Amino acid sequence: MSLALLSSYAQQAGTSMAQAMAQAAAKGSAAPVRNAFSQPGGIVAIRAAAASLRAFVWVIPFILIAYILLAYVIIKFRDKGDGRKPATFHENNPLEFLWTIIPLIVVITVALHSYPTLTFMEFGGNNPALTIDVVGHQFFWEYKYPQYGIDISNDTLVVPANAVVDLDLTSVDVIHGFYVPGLGIQMDALPGRITNLWFKAKPGYYKGQCTQLCGVNHAQMLIDVQVVPNDQFQAWLAKHRTQSASLPAAPPAALPVAPTAARKARGKA
Amino acid sequence: MSTHVATAGVTQPRQYHGVLDWITTTDHKKIGIMYIVFALINGWLGGSLAGLIRLNLYNPDWHIVSPALYNQLMTMHATIMIFLTLMTAFAGFGNYLVPLMIGARDMAFPKLNAFAFWLLIPAAMMLYGSFFVVGGAAADGWWSYPPLSTAQFSAGHGEDLWILAVILLGISSIMGAINFLVTVIDMRAPGMNWMKLPLFVWSWVVTAWMLVLAVPVLSGALFMLLSDRWLNTGFYRPALGGDPLLYQHLFWFFGHPEVYIMILPGFGMISHIIPSMARKKLFGYKGMVMAIWSIGVIGFMVWAHHMFTAGISASARVFFSMASMFISVPTGVKIYSWLASVWGGVIRFTTAMKFALGFIFTFVLGGLSGLMLAVVPFDILVHNTYFVVAHFHYVLVGGSVMTLFAGTYYWFPKITGRMLSEKLGSWVFWLFFIGMNWVFMPMHLLGIEGMARRVANYRIEFRPLNQFISEGFIFMLLAGILFTYSIIKALREPKTAGDDPWQANDIELHLEWATSSPPPAYNFAEIPEVD
Ligand code: HEM
Numbered sequence: 197m198s199l200a201l202l203s204s205y206a207q208q209a210g211t212s213m214a215q216a217m218a219q220a221a222a223k224g225s226a227a228p229v230r231n232a233f234s235q236p237g238g239i240v241a242i243r244a245a246a247a248s249l250r251a252f253v254w255v256i257p258f259i260l261i262a263y264i265l266l267a268y269v270i271i272k273f274r275d276k277g278d279g280r281k282p283a284t285f286h287e288n289n290p291l292e293f294l295w296t297i298i299p300l301i302v303v304i305t306v307a308l309h310s311y312p313t314l315t316f317m318e319f320g321g322n323n324p325a326l327t328i329d330v331v332g333h334q335f336f337w338e339y340k341y342p343q344y345g346i347d348i349s350n351d352t353l354v355v356p357a358n359a360v361v362d363l364d365l366t367s368v369d370v371i372h373g374f375y376v377p378g379l380g381i382q383m384d385a386l387p388g389r390i391t392n393l394w395f396k397a398k399p400g401y402y403k404g405q406c407t408q409l410c411g412v413n414h415a416q417m418l419i420d421v422q423v424v425p426n427d428q429f430q431a432w433l434a435k436h437r438t439q440s441a442s443l444p445a446a447p448p449a450a451l452p453v454a455p456t457a458a459r460k461a462r463g464k465a
Numbered sequence: 466m467s468t469h470v471a472t473a474g475v476t477q478p479r480q481y482h483g484v485l486d487w488i489t490t491t492d493h494k495k496i497g498i499m500y501i502v503f504a505l506i507n508g509w510l511g512g513s514l515a516g517l518i519r520l521n522l523y524n525p526d527w528h529i530v531s532p533a534l535y536n537q538l539m540t541m542h543a544t545i546m547i548f549l550t551l552m553t554a555f556a557g558f559g560n561y562l563v564p565l566m567i568g569a570r571d572m573a574f575p576k577l578n579a580f581a582f583w584l585l586i587p588a589a590m591m592l593y594g595s596f597f598v599v600g601g602a603a604a605d606g607w608w609s610y611p612p613l614s615t616a617q618f619s620a621g622h623g624e625d626l627w628i629l630a631v632i633l634l635g636i637s638s639i640m641g642a643i644n645f646l647v648t649v650i651d652m653r654a655p656g657m658n659w660m661k662l663p664l665f666v667w668s669w670v671v672t673a674w675m676l677v678l679a680v681p682v683l684s685g686a687l688f689m690l691l692s693d694r695w696l697n698t699g700f701y702r703p704a705l706g707g708d709p710l711l712y713q714h715l716f717w718f719f720g721h722p723e724v725y726i727m728i729l730p731g732f733g734m735i736s737h738i739i740p741s742m743a744r745k746k747l748f749g750y751k752g753m754v755m756a757i758w759s760i761g762v763i764g765f766m767v768w769a770h771h772m773f774t775a776g777i778s779a780s781a782r783v784f785f786s787m788a789s790m791f792i793s794v795p796t797g798v799k800i801y802s803w804l805a806s807v808w809g810g811v812i813r814f815t816t817a818m819k820f821a822l823g824f825i826f827t828f829v830l831g832g833l834s835g836l837m838l839a840v841v842p843f844d845i846l847v848h849n850t851y852f853v854v855a856h857f858h859y860v861l862v863g864g865s866v867m868t869l870f871a872g873t874y875y876w877f878p879k880i881t882g883r884m885l886s887e888k889l890g891s892w893v894f895w896l897f898f899i900g901m902n903w904v905f906m907p908m909h910l911l912g913i914e915g916m917a918r919r920v921a922n923y924r925i926e927f928r929p930l931n932q933f934i935s936e937g938f939i940f941m942l943l944a945g946i947l948f949t950y951s952i953i954k955a956l957r958e959p960k961t962a963g964d965d966p967w968q969a970n971d972i973e974l975h976l977e978w979a980t981s982s983p984p985p986a987y988n989f990a991e992i993p994e995v996d
Pocket residue numbers: 608724725727728770771789790792793796831832833834835836838839844847848849853856857860861864865
């Protein structure tokens with residue numbers, strides 16, 4: 197549900213924005229929480245899930261080998277009361293060498309395999325179509341669209357579909373965690389620092405939540421992301437810009453560095 | 466060298482009886498027992514908090530506890546389980562067994578030993594008492610990250626008490642660790658050279674080194690936090706030029722070694738129990754010793770895998786991901802060596818052995834979910850979700866706690882002279898094993914589905930799995946009740962265990978099974994010679 201719609205609801209019904217938001221949240225909650233494995237919402241989630249599954253494929257044999265051996269020794273070497281004498285061997289250097297070196301090679305492979313995805317998740321979001329400053333507060337998220345002079349709080353994050361969206365995160369108080377499993381993103385928002393992530397998503401409704409314990413209402417610090425086709429996004433922008441202009445300016449967040457400067461430093465602006 | 470220590474011990478007069486004797490004792494065996502009893506009591510208290518947590522999550526609409534209290538329960542549950550239960554239980558078994566196993570009459574510094582134990586009492590009083598101060602107990606998690614834990618956001622004295630208690634517990638651990646190191650270095654019986662040390666002793670040597678190196682870093686980090694709270698310094702406060710990430714690095718520099726501190730002594734126990742019960746010598750002794758040492762060393766180089774989403778650089782993540790991968794290799798070596806130790810044996814399925822084999826089952830899963838978490842893209846998908854909760858409960862409950870059950874069933878006859886009921890033991894094992902997997906297995910799924918951890922409430926979609934999980938808790942509770950009952954019951958029975966009820970010495974000489982059960986004061990009338 198777009199915010200434009202939301203505010204029109206609010207006007208029609210003569211209810212407060214907060215109530216309208218509660219309605220929207222209720223609507224949104226009809227959609228399940230998506231995750232990167234069952235319903236990946238875009239390339240970042242797809243790549244992250246694929247890298248995880250690749251690693252898991254390497255891990256499966258180790259689970260199987262250990263469990264098969266465990267079951268085997270339990271069944272085979274029970275005391276059956278037949279007076280069998282226990283074996284006496286207690287070392288075997290080649291064997292011990294093998295079960296050190298083979299797992300070592302495997303885990304190095306697993307790690308190396310994951311690095312391209314790590315690099316992609318870190319640096320793949322070039323030329324973002326939209327940059328949003330995400331500011332954590334006890335206990336809500338504030339989203340600023342510096343390109344459009346929009347600043348919304350405690351609301352659904354609305355972004356265009358199939359476009360690189362860049363998030364710069366910080367916090368005005370304690371550490372928060374920005375986590376949207378369906379989009380394959382998670383990054384802490386720390387006071388005094390700016391952290392960064394990007395995604396490119398398919399249209400849809402994505403749910404997430406704060407993942408760093410941030411105080412009493414940490415569990416209530418939910419995240420809702422609405423990814424809409426570009427024309428709807430433009431409509432939302434148009435509607436919302438006028439809305440936001442008439443609202444009193446939000447208190448400035450205590451940013452030590454201008455987010456844009458940080459972005460420039462990373463060569464992403 | 467052992468002789469002069471021995472005489473010092475022998476001439477010490479025994480002055481008191483009854484309770485006073487326990488309070489004034491410097492006997493490593495009595496101190497060990499006190500540690501173990503202390504751990505059991507705290508296991509019950511910390512476990513009850515877990516019960517409240519699960520009850521609340523069964524249906525958050527019932528509002529069993531307020532969100533504020535929930536955070537306190539969660540923080541105190543972790544703190545109690547880590548510092549007052551697992552660490553003290555292993556310290557107890559270490560205290561009791563290490564001098565016996567190396568053929569010494571006591572620890573190197575018996576008074577220091579008693580002091581380290583008695584420091585636990587004020588620390589525990591501060592922790593439990595903090596529930597009753599204004600604002601309640603600490604509520605910022607066992608990791609206690611600033612700025613949340615600074616005075617601005619956690620004004621109550623619960624947090625101060627928590628910091629002071631953990632510093633005190635740290636001092637106790639450091640004293641204990643130094644004592645273990647000196648004891649093993651200096652007081653081994655003649656002929657007990659390093660490559661004959663029983664593995665439980667080896668695991669305590671490495672654990673003690675890790676404690677000595679890691680705990681001071683935690684204490685330093687906590688003192689700085691305390692100073693930020695009280696003296697308005699700004700180590701962790703951005704407005705004053707500090708940085709909350711500094712705390713995270715210091716905390717996890719301690720925190721990761723800490724998780725191995727809580728499992729290595731358990732590894733050592735398993736390395737005794739499996740050979741005895743399979744009636745076969747331990748496989749790959751040298752490899753095992755090397756594995757413990759590599760874990761001890763690499764364990765100090767992986768800490769930032771707890772910070773993959775904290776905004777650290779990609780290259781740092783590459784390094785810490787690779788190092789964390791490496792640490793599963795020695796862990797794997799241990800698993801394979803235990804399996805090879807059973808191979809060709811003649812297994813007796815005593816309760817101790819059931820717990821040891823059950824431990825292998827759960828620990829493999831916990832270790833491999835750890836390996837998955839070291840894969841950064843996967844960690845980003847599940848960091849700070851219930852997947853992590855599943856991982857560390859598999860290694861700590863499925864790992865450490867199961868080794869402690871195994872160790873209790875194995876050494877109880879030595880410590881008390883009495884056997885624990887094997888019939889009840891079988892019930893304890895199956896209830897615990899089923900309950901443990903019932904509770905923690907589905908948490909992997911919850912995490913993958915995206916349920917955050919450390920939350921008093923959750924989106925409605927997560928309710929069915931949460932209810933299922935809470936139901937499994939009943940099994941673990943029953944196991945705990947039966948276990949405790951079984952101990953109390955056994956203590957009322959006659960001392961019929963004999964010196965070596967498991968015939969451990971038929972396979973290989975173990976000094977602790979070569980003396981009476983329980984061992985006499987000062988353990989050995991004559992210091993044994995090992996050849
Ligand atoms: C086999 C090697 C292991 C690896 C590769 C490993 C890896 C990891 C990783 C990457 C995390 C961070 C996950 C996250 O926060 O997103 C983690 C968390 C944790 N691990 Fe392990 N682990 C291993 C073994 C163990 C063992 C043996 C223990 C304890 C006996 C343990 C206890 C913990 C605990 C307590 C946490 C959570 C700490 C917290 O956030 O409160 N791990 N592990």
